[in-house]
Amino acid sequence: MVLRKVGKKLANIQEVAKQARVSVATVSRVLNGQNTVSEKTRKKVEEAIKKLNYEPSMLGRNLRNSESRLFLILIPSISNPFYLEIIKGIEAVAISQNYNILLCETDSNPEKENIFFDLVRKKMADGLISMDPTVNIETLKNLSEKHAIIQCSEYEEGSGIPYVTIDNEEASYRAVKHLIQIGHKKIALINSDEKYLYARQRKMGYLRALEEYGITLNSQYIILTQHLDFENGQHAMRKILNLHDRPTAVFSVSDLLAIGALKEINTFGLQVPSDIAVVGFDKIDFSNMTNPTLTTIAQPMHKMGTVAAKMLIDKMNGKEVESIILDHELVVRESTSGQSI
Amino acid sequence: MVLRKVGKKLANIQEVAKQARVSVATVSRVLNGQNTVSEKTRKKVEEAIKKLNYEPSMLGRNLRNSESRLFLILIPSISNPFYLEIIKGIEAVAISQNYNILLCETDSNPEKENIFFDLVRKKMADGLISMDPTVNIETLKNLSEKHAIIQCSEYEEGSGIPYVTIDNEEASYRAVKHLIQIGHKKIALINSDEKYLYARQRKMGYLRALEEYGITLNSQYIILTQHLDFENGQHAMRKILNLHDRPTAVFSVSDLLAIGALKEINTFGLQVPSDIAVVGFDKIDFSNMTNPTLTTIAQPMHKMGTVAAKMLIDKMNGKEVESIILDHELVVRESTSGQSI
DNA sequence: TTGAAAAATGTAATCGATTTCATTTAGGCG
DNA sequence: CGCCTAAATGAAATCGATTACATTTTTCAA
Incomplete structure (x- = not known):
């Protein structure tokens, strides 16, 4: 924050509004594809956007919407390929719903784990999928009172945290x-x-x-x-x-x-x-x-991933979520x- | 955004300020460990924080600071273990500098690639480390004009984008x-x-x-x-x-x-x-x-990761960054x- | 032509923090 | 005790979007 940052200043919504001679509200409406904007002004705004090379900042949007659009995935180690396929499943669903993934490796280290929990507490992630058997289940339970959490593969019975797993x-x-x-x-x-x-x-x-x-x-x-x-x-x-x-x-x-x-x-x-x-x-x-x-x-690792991700999204939306046992072979x-x- | 979200409302800095009978500025100062707060008020604030179970939101902080504290790592596929060790290296540096990692798998698919580039454009990530040989180098070059980018392992000579690699x-x-x-x-x-x-x-x-x-x-x-x-x-x-x-x-x-x-x-x-x-x-x-x-x-995969991450941080801070060729064996x-x- | 309803647009509050600048309080010294 | 400086605190602007509500413009029927 002391040194000069890379790149020139990027345009914001205000400047676009000024350039297009409309209000920021109108620009926002164009950005979000709302149909209450006349074709004429839409054109104006789109030209201004192009001219200024404007890209809407997710920082502003996220704050306003109180969401980060990030999932946190907790795994013990990235080295076990077992997790990779699950992650791919999670990712497929995430991307399709405009979420992205924060991949967090605890190394079974409580300190690292806590750093990652903090990301959820501090709203850097909207939800968490834990695949870490070494996770501190008490902390996880606590966290689940205020945040959306799903356990995948390893779980704790009676914890109240929904899970996907096999028999x-x-x-x-x-x-x-x-x-x-x-x-x-x-x-x-x-x-x-x-x-x-x-x-x-x-x-x-x-x-x-x-x-x-x-x-x-x-x-x-x-x-x-x-x-x-x-x-x-x-x-x-x-x-x-x-x-x-x-x-x-x-x-x-x-x-x-x-x-x-x-x-x-x-x-x-x-x-x-x-x-x-x-x-x-x-x-x-x-x-x-x-x-x-x-x-x-x-x-069914890929399936486990997609199911877990869908459960998480449901949970985030306040739906009731049931744990699921998938088939093995x-x-x-x-x-x-x-x-x- | 339609349905009720999980969890009760979380306290914000305003409420902490009110609870502690100080201004939000003071609370912020306590949060950031500034030494211009008297011991007495610090205590008050800390008690209020504890009482309200307050956790500062990174959304607000990030907007204000115009940063996401996220690195984006671009890999073609998570299935090749070659990348995993590099990622571990990157992560080690990232964590130590309070950054986190957005792991993005392009599957050598330009559409997915573009989704990820957008995350950088929209400031969802402060910097990008590309390890994807299939990356669209023209887009990458464009992006690098306004954003911090490092190439790792695969690179393009004369692109102006700094890289770490081996001979x-x-x-x-x-x-x-x-x-x-x-x-x-x-x-x-x-x-x-x-x-x-x-x-x-x-x-x-x-x-x-x-x-x-x-x-x-x-x-x-x-x-x-x-x-x-x-x-x-x-x-x-x-x-x-x-x-x-x-x-x-x-x-x-x-x-x-x-x-x-x-x-x-x-x-x-x-x-x-x-x-x-x-x-x-x-x-x-x-x-x-x-x-x-x-x-x-x-x-030296781990080394490549740490070096790439350090280069990226330097780049983000506006320093000059030299490409590096590491030893192999x-x-x-x-x-x-x-x-x- | 007029007026009401519908459509388009704008104003300003809001999300939750940080930080500048102004103001108040405390402390030290004569 | 009073004054000056330093320390502590607060008020308000700011980051960049979204959106409720207010206002203006347009449309169209009477």
Whole structure:
């Protein structure tokens, strides 16, 4: 604010009005396409706009309308492709409704999270879609009293905050059932910290499948990881490979973990799926690029995004919003089907 | 705007002033931490703020200050992880300077691009960092007359728009030289459309390396792709594999392409690197997750982001800004080193 | 031609902050 | 105690739009 800013002064609505010899009200009406302006004056105004190279400032408009036309999206990390597809879905709806997106990565850091919450508090964003499992749910609840908030993928039951998600328990159940049905009995689970709801739900599905087929749980087969990334997948798999009674299959709650596991199994000199079968979760793009390709649970990520965005818009408009559970799907590929090399 | 909005009315600075029995000017001074307020009134004001749960609106502040405190980042697609790391760099600087990021994906679609340009024109963003090779450079040049703009990675020489990038020609040269030095003579190039500067530059480097070692160019060895993604890499590799005089090495100008090539080679029943060696470009995270891991050119992506952001801030403040060429590095991994399985 | 209704346009308040300039209060010193 | 200066505070303009309401102009039927 001290130094000279780039660019010359831009014309404002006043100058356009003066140039066209009309009032600012009339200019505004032309800008907003209202039909109460005569063709003649409309022409005059449009010429003035062109002549002055005028562009209406959204700062003025936004203040007047008390809106920012911005959504804030909260994600833990931009590095997990799972979120990207959801974001695309959100964006599609946002753009079509003249909104734009403020993408905010918390890195699971409460301080950063708070910076982003502040953007909502300070009306820099009209609404918030949280996909961050590490979000401070109390703060979120508080915020939701005065602001439009939707949770996507991860959620908190009974929080009063509407959410879109899938049936994690069922999805996990099906993944494990698939492994059992192709003959596996010793199935490991790479899960993330059970402080997350989805982790607890997916564990439940795992347990239910085992139980249904009368397989007793080997607690050594459950490995928890800190983050859902490649390295954590490698580390988890290393632990599993070193077990005395080594499992023949692994279900991991994230594709990134599964890809790490795949790599580790290979490094160890074993083959997927002949020695160890692997199932992931999410169906990120990369799950199809690995060798072998990864069997995984497909989440309808794009749909989740569009649904979340629509819910948010409804919420902002004061409508009642119901939470939604979307369908998932088991995608069987090489890492469990023996069609690998 | 028709329906009732979510949440109750939020307090504004007027009400705080009234509650504290001071003027709005004083409240503003407290908000901005000015030292011309007595301890006693500061207390009063702070109590009023707390009592009313007041949060200053950025809409008002932004209008008054004629700034949005938003950067706009233009990328062709969020799916290429190459951009993600750069974005993280930009974000780090942005946050530290109290800016936030509007992430805009053009999908190489001029219409979408225009929506985003409008955000700058209409002052919804204070500055723009373009990483989109498909950007309409004429429009960008026009925009840069009145607005702060930086190009990152891809750029246009002589456009007057400052840029950060690497020496693409040299990087490409080194990649190919590496292949030659480990014994390859028949080296294919998977490049993208030569309408992009980086594609032309990387081709130049490829040619220079061949020439330096007296290898004559086989024009069949150069395959151009539409996009820098996995599928295009597969297709390109398929063409190469079907060549009569099959090359023994492939240099591809993007890791995603290279990963597609890797996959295709495997599917074809050949081994990397023993049958065909592969080199990528960018060093995205996934380049280390493949089997074999990918030899690649490391771009200092995070650095590029921070540098671009700093340049943009300088530019916004009216400083002179010089373009910058950052260092790159060849990272030799399994796909060229024979340490694979 | 006139007058009422409809259409077009203008005036001024408003959104919520910041900041300049004027004014009041406090403080220090003789 | 009074005066001068410095500190604290307030009044009002300002940023750039939108819009309720007031006013002017046009239209058209009687």
